Amino acid sequence: MENLVMPSDRIAEERVEQPTEVPSNDEAAPASTFQVKNMSIWYGEKRAIQDVTLDIASNSVTAIIGPSGCGKSTFLRALNRMHELTPKTRMEGTVLLNGEDLYSSTVDPTVVRRRVGMVFQKSNPFPTMTIGENVIIGLRLNGVHDQKFLNERLEKSLRMAALWDEVKDDLHKPGTSLSGGQQQRLCIARTLAVEPEVVLMDEPCSALDPIATAKIEELINELKATYTIVTVTHNMQQAGRISDYTAFFYLGRLIEFGPTTTIFTNPKERQTEDYITGRFG
Amino acid sequence: MHFETAHNHTWRKFKSALACTIAFVSAILVILPLGLVFFYLLVNGIGSVNWDFFTKLPAPVGAVGGGMANAIVGTLVLLAIAGVIGIPVGVLGGVYLAEYGSARINSVLRFLADVLNGVPSITWGVVVYGLIVLRFKSFSALAGGLALGLIMIPLILRTTEEVILLVPNGYREASLALGVSRWQTIVHIVMKTASRGIITGILLALARVGGETAPLLFTAFGNRFWNHSLTEPIAALPLQVFTYAISPYDDWHRQAWAGALVLVTGVFCVNLLVRILTRGRGASPL
């Protein structure tokens, strides 16, 4: 008789319903930091980005995934005009940063980059500088010389990058004396020191071990409160862990964009599904 | 899959040992002349390297003693003039090649610089003679310095370009991404990172032109006395060595040996300094 009082599974399950909404482009959508419209980018004759339209929500983490050469790094670099460093690039379309056109003829790219910071795949603290100098060099070269202000910003940036406690007694040591993960956080601190509105990250953990990676991921999660973050990653699990929205690029096109949970449980496009499940032939 | 036979193995070992021996002998042959030159200079020259050599003017013909003080100072003056001309032009040209310019222009410039590096040094002397000495109707320290400076330009240009190209692009991008302007990035990040290499290139160029004789023959000309004006002829160590070496006097020959020894020692010291500079990699405080 032991099975007589077996409760029905369906009644026992009381999980809260997950909303499965798709972000829409209407007014109800959350505030957008970037509004990219019909972006196309050419390197010489080669078209690297084809007609991408995408809104990036404020104070969120947006992950860009896709196979190598799909244009995800180009797209990221176009968000602070870093792609222009490559000779013979041409860009069409508009990118609005909080409503302002980044590509307007009156806009100086250096000003754009001050507002949209970037962290790179390989940690690259300046080798001739100490830890402290590395953090404030951006301000210094932009004409800030008030030592008190610089010291305050130095501590604030290192604290935000979760590095202060580890380096506060070693600020005079070379930046390159730190471990790989610490160097990457130093680079993040350096980016934060100029107080950008957005932080772009180009595979920030691809050279790090899992512990250092976890620290950066935790940091990204904390920074989200203050900054809008866009990150390129090859690591699908990482995109799943850290991002609120995921964009899948393939052959220069934006194939699919939506909340990360949706993309990773129920992608709408066959190509997305094949890529994230590892079925690309 | 089989392992090699023992026979094969022995033959391979023999070939390896043979190649190693040949390489070792070649290396010795490279170092040998340097050792011989230095040894010979030491034997012949050390006797005349004394206090007088560094402090006294050359003795009149026939008189014993005297020194090369004027030539030593003259060489330093000439190097200073050459540096003022050659370093800025060479360094800035190298920066331009590495950081700016189109690929086509750069390859032309690079080719020309390499051609200039191959031009016999006496040609520079002749050119400066034609352009400066004839026009002002006087040999001068300035003309000599200019000739040496012109030789330095392509040398420094190429080494500067190369070390600047060695600076990883990541540093440029990191700086630009902080909203730092292009020229500030080049000056404060790129050139600073490459500074040891650039200084090394400059020192090596100075060492190279410091020993030049030919371009000075028609320009600085040489001087047996102290030089009092940059528009007058000036003595130089290699020039003095040359003059003394082809003279018929034994005492002058001894002085020439001493001069050569001092010159080689100077070049050796500069190279040593370069080695010390390039040894430590890593950060240096601001």
Added chain:
Amino acid sequence: MIPKHILGTFDEALTALRKDLLMMAGLAERSLDRAIKGLLQRNDDLCATAIADDEEIDQLEKQIDKDGFEILLRFQPVASDLRRVISAIKLSPNIERVGDQATNIAKRARKLNRHPPLPEMELIVPIQAYAMTMFKDAINSYVRENVELAHSVCGRDKQLDDMNREANKKLTERMMQDSDQLRGYFNLLLVSRALERVGDHATNIAEDAVYTAAAEDIRHKGAAVPA
């Protein structure tokens, strides 16, 4: 239809998981079928095999959990792969419980078989047919990822509940009227109840089938929209 994974071992693991699940469903179906036949045809041997087979079903449930965990751990599946693994892990307890219900029915049947047949056995016939079809259709909808069929299974659950309630009522009445056969009626009541449970599990399976195929969670819709 679906392209293979680049990683062959991933495909192999998913295939193995699916094979175990199908085998388990097949065994549960067979046990249920035997238990009911044992009841209707008064055959104790069929009842005994139905009870004996339950052990194998239980082992398969453990195997599927193990396989599922291993796939999650080793391959970190996403999208449809993730849904398939998750639903396999969620499905297997439902199948296992269908197996348990088969055992229950078989045990009741053996007890009933010791006494003369009751005419009220007729009440069970439509219920068992209905429940059996629901279970088969639920498994089919999962295997074929057929959303329509799955929805139809869910829709049928209420009918089965009603049939069970009706049978309960009649059997309870008979119990009061004919207290000599109390044990027999009680056993029939439990059989009916077990079949109703099979319908519940079939519904659970069908809901997971919809989730697997369409990534849509159709459970507890009523709570979200009060009618």
